[in-house]
Amino acid sequence: FRLPPGYRISGGTSTATPVATGAVALLISGAKQSGVKYDACRIKHAIAMSAKYVPNIPIYKQGNGVINIAGAWDLLRALDKAGPPPTITSAAPVKHAYSALLVKPNEGVGLYERDGWNPGDHGTRTMTFTRTSGPSGAMPFTVSVISDSGGTITAPASISLPLNEPVPVTLDISVATPGVHSSLITLDNPTAPGHAYRTLATIVAAEAL
Numbered sequence: 001f002r003l004p005p006g007y008r009i010s011g012g013t014s015t016a017t018p019v020a021t022g023a024v025a026l027l028i029s030g031a032k033q034s035g036v037k038y039d040a041c042r043i044k045h046a047i048a049m050s051a052k053y054v055p056n057i058p059i060y061k062q063g064n065g066v067i068n069i070a071g072a073w074d075l076l077r078a079l080d081k082a083g084p085p086p087t088i089t090s091a092a093p094v095k096h097a098y099s100a101l102l103v104k105p106n107e108g109v110g111l112y113e114r115d116g117w118n119p120g121d122h123g124t125r126t127m128t129f130t131r132t133s134g135p136s137g138a139m140p141f142t143v144s145v146i147s148d149s150g151g152t153i154t155a156p157a158s159i160s161l162p163l164n165e166p167v168p169v170t171l172d173i174s175v176a177t178p179g180v181h182s183s184l185i186t187l188d189n190p191t192a193p194g195h196a197y198r199t200l201a202t203i204v205a206a207e208a209l
Contacts, residue, residue, distance in 0.1 A: 086134030
């Protein structure tokens with residue numbers, strides 16, 4: 001098909017937002033026509049927790065993965081029956097040239113360290129999870145880690161989160177090769193449709209000059 005003068009098909013960061021907006025519009029339209037409950041939190045959870053992981057793309061370049069409309073629609077309908085998932089936040093060290101300028105200096109929602117690691121290094125870091133909604137008693141979650149560099153980052157298999165109480169989790173880190181090593185850390189609970197929570201852990205090991 002030959003496009004009219006002045007038109008072209010392209011892709012990149014400039015088209016990412018319009019594509020995501022169209023995906024959200026589809027979900028809202030379907031929800032309105034089907035009487036399914038929707039709001040900003042439900043839409044965000046449905047899209048983020050149903051995204052498809054792409055094995056051949058580094059995790060730090062894709063986050064949760066590629067938007068999956070069919071999966072997001074199924075998850076939005078599941079939320080309509082099960083109710084909103086528990087709200088979980090996370091905190092972990094951040095280390096790079098400008099990390100001291102973050103809202104909370106040297107801390108973010110995921111682990112990110114660009115400085116201080118070399119091939120062959122081994123160490124641990126603490127990531128803290130806090131559940132701020134849901135039942136008053138402690139909720140159990142399974143913890144899974146997907147890594148793009150052969151299991152550089154590992155975590156305990158499970159965690160129990162009381163309400164409004166920060167819980168530290170120790171991440172074990174082994175860096176065998178230079179470059180970027182990223183992992184997707186996921187918390188799951190049977191009562192939460194899709195995944196309950198996800199965050200990233202990224203370590204950059206310097207090339208030996």
